[in-house]
Amino acid sequence: YSSESAARQKPEQNITVLGNTYKTDSWTNVRPKILEKVGKNLHLKKGHPLNLLKTRIEKHFYENYFNRWRNPLFSVYDNISPVVTLEQNFDSLLVPEDHISRSLSDSYYINTKYMLRAHTSAHEHDLIKSGLDAFLIFGDVYRRDHVDASHYPVFHQVEGARLFTEHQLFSKVRDPTNLKLFEEGRREPTKQESHTLEAAKLMEFELKSTLENLAADLFGKGLETKWVETYFPFTHPSWELEVKFQGEWLEVLGCGILEQQILKSESIVKQCVTLIYRHKIFISYFKIDCVWQVALAMCYTAGAVDSIGWAFGLGLERLAMTLYDIPDIRLFWSEDSGFLSQFEGSDHLKPIKYKEGAHPVSKFSPCINDLSFWIPENFSENDFHDLVRNVCGEYVEQVKLIDDFKHPKTKRQSQCYRIVYRHMEKSFTKEEVNVMHEKVAKLATEELGVEIR
Ligand code: FA5
Ligand code: MG
Secondary structure (H helix, E strand, O other), X not given: OOOHHHHOOOOOOEEXXXXXXXXXXOOOOOOHHHHOOOOOOHHHOOOOHHHHHHHHHHHHHHHHOEOOOOOEOOEEEOOOOOEEEHHHHOXXXXXXXOOHHHOOOOOOEOOOOEEEOOOHHHXXXXXXXXXXXXXXXXXXXXXXXXXXXXXXXXXXEEEEEEEEOHHHHOOOOOOHHHOOXXXXXXXXXXXXXXXXHHHHHHHHHHHHHHHHHHHHHHHOOOOOEEEEEEEEOOEEEEEEEEEEEOOEEEEEEEEEEEOHHHHHOOHHHHHHHHHHHHOHHHHHHOOOOHHHHHHHXXXXXXXXXXXXXXXXXXXXXXXXXXXXXXOOHHHHHOOOHHHHOOOOOOOOOOOOOOOOOOOOOOOOOOEEEEEEEEEOOOOOHHHHHHHHHXXXXXXXXXXXXXXXXXXXXXXXXXXEEEEXXXXXXXXXXXXXXXXXXXXXXXXHHHHHOOEEO
């Protein structure tokens, strides 16, 4: 892996996350600054813009989607622990062994078994397995990423998934008799091998209109959006939705048709459980005992066809920034009343526009310092971003690679980073910035093995 430096042998220690203790090992790369954020649950904090947005999304789904009994279709989960196993975050989603997201430079590991989830998709398989066919998951997610106004190592996502049986998917079609969900075919850009083209196309339509309706509800009709095809290991086909924000395209979500393998692995058990649940009333009415319930459900299951599913994952901060005109992702972590008071007590439906004047983000001038160094082999850019974030916390606005060259004779590689320091509540003095900058240089030398020029 590219960031072996981070995995250098360290003495074994204990770290406690949400009341559970874990033994560190060579794979541990979470840092105290990140662990501080675990349990903050900004999305559950009353009056916080992420909570306002969550409430709106929840309401949208509650008010527009119903099951047969006119109850809300989507169940909502917003308090699942962000500590997950590597199986949950990767294997259950068919992420290949050598996928970049597994590397130490991209994710936060507690040890070789546990990590901080890198996306809410980590719970997808478990919830499907438990028999749910429509759900939303809100939660904090953790990634080692670049440092700038729209990236932060902790952010929040809402995951949505919905499964359809053949009957459900084709219920609106006038003559559904010849329409099937499955066939044995070939994988194509538009569909998976086991799906029929009509099922794939209808699912694509269902998925995209669900998300377009959500966007229209949140933003009104005026928002400029576009769909871009993309790749995820757990969906095919897959798309991203981009929205126009401050003149630029900003990616706000990823989505796609769930790989059939993810649904298939548990489908018999799942369908059995679902059927028992659905027929509970009928069963208890006739006082049929437990063994018969299972047998009955098995009979149904044998004749039932598998479902097909879609899923999406949406970045709450990016959406809130667009919706409320919040210019910098760090502001979500601000404890300063100037920021929070603009949202507190607001009705989630009231249009709010964040006013910079009331809480001047950019009024205080930035301090810009460059740092050049020779990099060792295996150096990863994310390691440096993460180190700066760890030293400076919220005081760093951006880290940017501005020069990268290889010495023609020695073949050594040199990089220069521009670091933009800015306090959100006051102006920094040159001295304060120098202290941080020197610390960054010192730790980069010690921990990443760079040589300052
Ligand atoms: C995912 O995380 C997939 N799990 C989404 C998905 C779910 C796809 C279900 C298919 C089916 P991605 O890495 O693109 O995808 O992140 C999803 C969204 O999270 C992005 O569109 C963006 O809005 C947000 N996001 C990603 N990285 C950051 C970051 N560092 N800071 C803030 N928001 C981010
Ligand atoms: Mg993406």
